[in-house]
Amino acid sequence: MDRQEENNIIRDVTSREYSGGFVTDVEQEFVPKGLNEDTIRMISSMKDEPRWMLDFRLDAFGRWKKMKQPDWAHLDMPPIDYQDIIYYAAPKKNADRPKEIDPKLAETFEKLGIPLHEREALAGVVAVDAVFDSVSVKTTFRKALEEKGIIFCPFSEAVREHGDLVRKYLATVVPPGDNFFAALNSAVFSDGSFCYIPKGVRCPMELSSYFRINASGTGQFERTLIIADEGSYVSYMEGCTAPMRDERQLHAAVVEIVAEKDADVKYSTVQNWYPGDEEGRGGILNLVTKRGLCKGAGSHISWTQVETGSAITWKYPSTILKGDDTSSEFYSVAVTNNRQQADTGTKMLHVGRNTRSRIVSKGISAGHSQNSYRGLVSMARTAENARNHSRCDSLLIGPDCGAHTFPVIRNSCRTAVVEHEATASKISEDQLFYCNQRGIGTEDAVGLIVNGYAGEVLSRLPMEFAVEARKLLQVSLEGSVG
Amino acid sequence: MAERGHGTYIDIPVQYGEGVIVAGPGQTIRKVIVCRPEDGGGGAAVPEHIVAERDSVTELCIAVLPGVNADFPIAVDITGSGASVRISGFYICGADESVKFCIRVNHRCPGSVSEQLFKGIAGGVSSVSFDGCITVAPGADGTEAFQECHNILVSDEARVRIEPQLEIYADDVKCSHGATTGRLGEEELFYMRSRGIPDTEARVLRIISFLSPVIAFAGTEGEGLAAEAEAAVRRVVGGNV
Numbered sequence: 001m002d003r004q005e006e007n008n009i010i011r012d013v014t015s016r017e018y019s020g021g022f023v024t025d026v027e028q029e030f031v032p033k034g035l036n037e038d039t040i041r042m043i044s045s046m047k048d049e050p051r052w053m054l055d056f057r058l059d060a061f062g063r064w065k066k067m068k069q070p071d072w073a074h075l076d077m078p079p080i081d082y083q084d085i086i087y088y089a090a091p092k093k094n095a096d097r098p099k100e101i102d103p104k105l106a107e108t109f110e111k112l113g114i115p116l117h118e119r120e121a122l123a124g125v126v127a128v129d130a131v132f133d134s135v136s137v138k139t140t141f142r143k144a145l146e147e148k149g150i151i152f153c154p155f156s157e158a159v160r161e162h163g164d165l166v167r168k169y170l171a172t173v174v175p176p177g178d179n180f181f182a183a184l185n186s187a188v189f190s191d192g193s194f195c196y197i198p199k200g201v202r203c204p205m206e207l208s209s210y211f212r213i214n215a216s217g218t219g220q221f222e223r224t225l226i227i228a229d230e231g232s233y234v235s236y237m238e239g240c241t242a243p244m245r246d247e248r249q250l251h252a253a254v255v256e257i258v259a260e261k262d263a264d265v266k267y268s269t270v271q272n273w274y275p276g277d278e279e280g281r282g283g284i285l286n287l288v289t290k291r292g293l294c295k296g297a298g299s300h301i302s303w304t305q306v307e308t309g310s311a312i313t314w315k316y317p318s319t320i321l322k323g324d325d326t327s328s329e330f331y332s333v334a335v336t337n338n339r340q341q342a343d344t345g346t347k348m349l350h351v352g353r354n355t356r357s358r359i360v361s362k363g364i365s366a367g368h369s370q371n372s373y374r375g376l377v378s379m380a381r382t383a384e385n386a387r388n389h390s391r392c393d394s395l396l397i398g399p400d401c402g403a404h405t406f407p408v409i410r411n412s413c414r415t416a417v418v419e420h421e422a423t424a425s426k427i428s429e430d431q432l433f434y435c436n437q438r439g440i441g442t443e444d445a446v447g448l449i450v451n452g453y454a455g456e457v458l459s460r461l462p463m464e465f466a467v468e469a470r471k472l473l474q475v476s477l478e479g480s481v482g
Numbered sequence: 483m484a485e486r487g488h489g490t491y492i493d494i495p496v497q498y499g500e501g502v503i504v505a506g507p508g509q510t511i512r513k514v515i516v517c518r519p520e521d522g523g524g525g526a527a528v529p530e531h532i533v534a535e536r537d538s539v540t541e542l543c544i545a546v547l548p549g550v551n552a553d554f555p556i557a558v559d560i561t562g563s564g565a566s567v568r569i570s571g572f573y574i575c576g577a578d579e580s581v582k583f584c585i586r587v588n589h590r591c592p593g594s595v596s597e598q599l600f601k602g603i604a605g606g607v608s609s610v611s612f613d614g615c616i617t618v619a620p621g622a623d624g625t626e627a628f629q630e631c632h633n634i635l636v637s638d639e640a641r642v643r644i645e646p647q648l649e650i651y652a653d654d655v656k657c658s659h660g661a662t663t664g665r666l667g668e669e670e671l672f673y674m675r676s677r678g679i680p681d682t683e684a685r686v687l688r689i690i691s692f693l694s695p696v697i698a699f700a701g702t703e704g705e706g707l708a709a710e711a712e713a714a715v716r717r718v719v720g721g722n723v
Contacts, residue, residue, distance in 0.1 A: 011623040074649075076490055370490075379663075381638070396653035399621070402491070409644040409661055416636045417664040424650050 003293070011211035035215070037061065039189055043045040043088050047190075050163060058177035060186030067180045073343040074404055078248060080285070082180035087188045089215040091450035103225075105377075129154060129209045131222055141205065142230070148247040149436055151196040152207055155223055158194035165196055169227050173256040173293045180254040181314075182289040187220045189254065192222035197263075199233035206462050207373040209302035211240040211253075213273070213284065219250035226256070230296065231290040237465050240273050240309070243277045248276075250309060253288045261296025261323070268461050269317075269451040270469050272328070273309040279340025280368075283311025296324035297352070306469040307334040307344060310379055316374065318347035321355035331457040332361045335473065336369030337472045345375035345392075350416065362454050366397035372404040379416035384414040395453060491620055493649045496559045496590070503532040505538035508560065514540045514700045516707060519549035528554050534594070543700045545583055545707060546573035546602075547714050551658055552701030553704070555584040562592040572696040574711065575608035575640070576718030586614040593624040600631045601696050604640035605718045614655060615647040623654035633663040634692060636685075636718065652723040685719045 031042050040061055069080070095144035128139040129152065135296075145152050151162060158166050176186035180466025193209045213220045228234055240251075251273065259265050267290075303317040319328035323362055332348040348357040357377070365371035373392045395401035405422045427449050435445030453457075454473060498504075505511045517524040534540050546552050560627050573581045587596045601671055604610045608707065616627045633642045646659040674684035689711055697708050 053518075297502075321717075394648075394650070395656070396650065399653050401653065402649070402651045404650065405646075405648040405659070407644075407646060407661070409642070409663060411633075411635060411642045411663040412640075413642070414638050414667055418659045418662060419664075420644075420646070420649060422646070422659050424648055425655060426653045 002217075004179070005402040007083065014079070021025065023264050026092075028213070030086050030218070033086050033339070034083045035085070035087060039087055043188060043190060046088065048158070050160055052167060053159055056171070056176065057187050060183050063177040064187055065182065065185035067177075067181050067183055073374070074406070075132050075312055075314065075341050075343050076368065076370075077285075077312060080248075080250060080377040082184075083296045084217075086215070086218040087221070088190050089218045089469055104219060104255050116173070116259055129207075131191055131193075131209060131211045131220075144204070144319045148201050149198040150201060150203055151194065153194055155189075155192040155194045155225065158225075160194070162194070165227070166194065166225065169225060169254070169256070169258055173258060173291045174254050174289050179289060181287045182378055182443045184295075185223060185252050185254045185289070189221045189223040192253070195234065195236065196222075197228045197234045199229045201229075201232040202232065206235045206237055208237040208239070211238070213249055213251065213318045218245070219252065221251075222253045224255040225440055226265060226267070227258045228260060228265045230260045231262045232260075233264045235268070235462055237268045237269050237270075237462055237466075239468070240357065242415045247262065247282060249284050251284050251286050251288070253290075253309075255288070255290040255317075257292035258293065259294050259299035259326075262298040263296065264300045265292065267317070267461075268291070268465055269305040269307075270461075270465050271305065271307045271313070272472055274311075275340050277309040277310045278367075280311065283340070284309065286310035286313045286315060288315040290315065292317075292319045292328070292346075294321045294323050294328060294352075294355075295307045296326075296478065298325045299323055300327050301347065302329040302331075302460070304331045304332070304457065305344075306457070306461070306465075306472065307332065307342060308472045310342070311340060313342040313344050315344045316346055318349065319357065320351065321351045321353045321357065321383075321460040325354045326352055327356040329357065330359045330361070331460045333364070333454045333457045333473070334373075334467075336366070336367060336371045338461070340367075340369040342370070343372045343374055345373045347376040347378070349376075349378045349380070350386040350388070350413075351380045353382070353384040355383055355386045357388045359388070359392070360456055361390075361392040362457055363392070363394040363403055364397065364454070365394065365403050368400045370402040370404070373422070374406040374408060376408045376410070377418050377419060377420070378410045379413045383413045386413065388418045390418075390420040392420075392422040393453070394419055394422075395450070396424065396426045398455040483563075486555055486660045493619065493681055495571070496505045496533060499531060501529065501530045502533060504533045505535060505540045505565070506540060507536040509535075510539040510541075510635055510653070511592060514543045514545070516547065516552045516710070517544045517552060522613050523550045523552060525550075526652050528556065530555060530557065532556070532567070534558065534562065534565040536565070537561065537564040540567045541659065541699075542569045543696065544569075544571035545572070545696075545700070545711065546575075546623050547710065548570070548576045549579065550568070551580050553580075553615065556586070558582045558587045558596070560587070561593045562587050562703070563591055565594045567589075567594075567596045568699075569597070570696045570699050571622060572574075572600070572711070573602040573610065574611060574715075574718055575713045576605040576642070576695075576721075577608060577637075577713065578606060579608040581608070582611045582613075585627040586615045587629075588618070589618045589622045589625045589627060590618075592622050595626045596623075599696060600632050601693050603693075603715070603718060604633060604642055605636040607637070607639040609641040609714040610642070611643040611645075611646045612661075614659070615646075615649065616659070618652050618655050618657065620651040624650045625652065625655045625657070627655070627657045629659040631661045632660075632692070634689065635663060635665060636689075682719055684699045686715050688698065689715045689719065
């Protein structure tokens with residue numbers, strides 16, 4: 001394919017519309033712009049929170065004020081005015097039917113392909129917690145889950161109804177002072193999902209959170225806490241979209257996972273926040289802290305992420321392998337196009353004996369984007385016979401993009417083994433030629449090659465998500481490779 | 483060179499400071515540097531900055547023997563097409579040494595090749611750190627850059643830290659890095675022991691075979707290096723450092 005043709009295709013792909021970019025016109029209530037103790041007290045009182053929760057927030061706010069925004073990432077980050085953000089926005093409930101979801105909201109999620117009406121969803125397949133700006137608007141299949149003793153509800157409800165559980169586990173994996181954005185989230189987080197799987201229970205359906213930023217000038221700060229008790233299993237999925245706007249919107253979430261003895265948690269993300277336009281105007285700043293703790297022996301946490309959206313992504317889903325014989329995996333496909341920037345990767349902190357981890361990261365950069373993998377594999381002295389294997393591949397599309405790899409390996413244990421390999425290249429002419437020769441057009445050949453390249457990760461996604469992820473990958477990439 | 487912590491490439495012109503080694507057009511430079519404790523580490527001979535011009539060949543091999551504390555920052559600027567740079571090294575640490583390599587290879591032009599191969603043994607309470615960065619400037623198409631760093635820990639107190647980095651701003655490139663830290667393979671040791679080779683001897687053999695690609699690279703200029711390395715490995719395995 002010659003340059004001209006390649007450019008045409010890139011232009012064609014990049015000018016394709018972001019399908020989640022509409023705005024829903026619902027009446028909303030806000031707290032005033034700006035961040036101070038009063039804002040936090042207001043959020044806390046609006047949510048009718050107990051005293052300890054407010055103290056937790058104020059403590060986090062105190063820490064945040066002393067912290068500086070990190071600048072070590074390979075990102076050209078615009079300055080963020082934290083006083084110019086609305087920290088809480090919620091759709092007003094229709095007074096006539098207070099228990100029903102606003103039809104406009106239902107329509108929004110319907111447009112996004114998120115089924116909120118249980119009977120319309122494939123029976124028993126996915127339970128959804130939909131978060132609209134700062135509040136959770138609907139959680140489906142709660143009855144079916146309750147029968148098994150599973151708690152899956154909005155975070156604010158969990159604080160009220162399962163206070164002891166929340167209190168026991170909240171911030172045990174990501175402490176409020178962990179980092180700048182985690183501290184900010186701890187101070188102002190509005191809603192999110194809470195999930196508890198009791199001992200020995202295998203969650204019968206996929207649990208899913210769907211996040212949507214709608215209101216202008218707001219930030220979304222959700223918090224997710226997943227607790228898998230002994231011997232339980234859960235597969236959790238997360239998806240996100242936002243309207244198209246010229247302003248940058250902030251999304252600073254925290255996800256904590258605790259896996260007790262022999263528990264198995266699978267966490268999948270398809271991140272499709274609005275990436276900004278071709279010139280890099282607007283888009284979501286996705287600054288997220290995600291961390292899992294393999295607390296009990298034999299537990300397992302698996303992260304799978306497909307990152308296609310956001311103007312800036314700063315995200316490192318990590319696992320602390322504390323228990324003996326624990327294992328963790330991180331599978332990631334990060335796609336950047338136009339002016340998007342991504343600095344993403346993982347941390348595997350091995351503490352227990354015979355711990356195992358595996359990292360597979362596939363970066364694809366196109367247009368003028370910058371895509372970085374940043375990772376840490378650390379073997380503590382106690383991590384006898386621990387093993388890690390990491391593989392990071394980067395695919396470069398077009399002369400103006402960048403692909404970077406910043407792994408760090410620290411080994412203090414004689415019997416631990418760490419292996420890391422990384423490659424960066426463009427799609428080889430040989431592969432394209434081979435396909436062309438057999439009558440496969442360049443477009444299709446590129447699609448085939450990219451799909452094969454990302455296939456190892458995509459195949460890890462739950463079925464419902466794999467379909468969406470493949471579609472997203474096609475929209476953001478197929479044909480732009482040459 | 484790209485500045486850390488920012489998402490864009492910043493082109494800083496090549497600085498020809500003191501002690502810079504320039505491989506002129508078509509020139510070949512080969513250097514083997516052995517750092518022994520009795521020579522005060524021998525680190526002064528290690529160049530801090532190398533500039534590789536058109537069609538030049540630069541080959542540098544650094545051997546760090548036990549008892550040497552080393553901190554070698556080496557910057558390489560490849561400014562001419564057809565240039566080839568190969569840097570290799572091994573380090574054997576058995577006591578409380580601290581060995582640091584910080585290698586920055588900047589491909590500033592199209593069509594050049596760079597290769598790095600580092601292998602090392604960390605024993606005693608030594609700490610080893612390898613920080614290697616390959617930067618490929620915008621437009622430096624046809625670059626081939628490879629980097630490998632492999633380590634074996636032979637004691638409970640030794641520490642290894644590796645930071646291999648790639649920063650690539652051009653698309654028609656082939657770049658890779660590989661980094662490992664590990665231990666001596668139980669199965670290989672068992673294989674040798676079951677054939678009557680004593681444990682210590684088996685470990686020495688295994689380590690020598692691990693280091694041999696770098697030793698072989700030193701070639702005739704590194705005459706006597708193999709014997710010296712073997713003696714050093716014996717000392718480390720035997721715990722007489």
